[in-house]
Amino acid sequence: MREHIVVRDMTISEADFLRLLPDALGIAEVPSAGGEVTVTGQERRLLVRWTPIGERKLGQLSLPVTRVELRFRGYPDRDAARALERFDLHYRSGGG
DSSP: OOOEEEEEEESSOHHHHHHHHHHHHTOSOOOSSTTEEEEEETTEEEEEEEEEEEEEEETTEEEEEEEEEEEEESOOHHHHHHHHHHHHHHHHTTOO
16 A cells, blocks of 8 residues: 655644644544654554644735645555545534
8 A cells, every 4th residue: 555645734723733633533632742643553554744834824814824744654545535534624614
């Protein structure tokens, strides 16, 4: 199985990103250190890294931007797509 890598610049603060991350990944909590978390199980590994990278200006409105990288290892294509869909759903709707 190949590695699936998704990189996005998300208009969300780091604090809000971390608040939603446990539900988006289906985990109890996110470790507080380091800007990354790894979820493992059944010969699979999902690495999520995030870095605040500044702001996006829309007129007078400033939105925080966080770069997010998701690395799926050991996931069949279909399972990686489902995991990414779950992740997107939680961030699109502000919590699922």
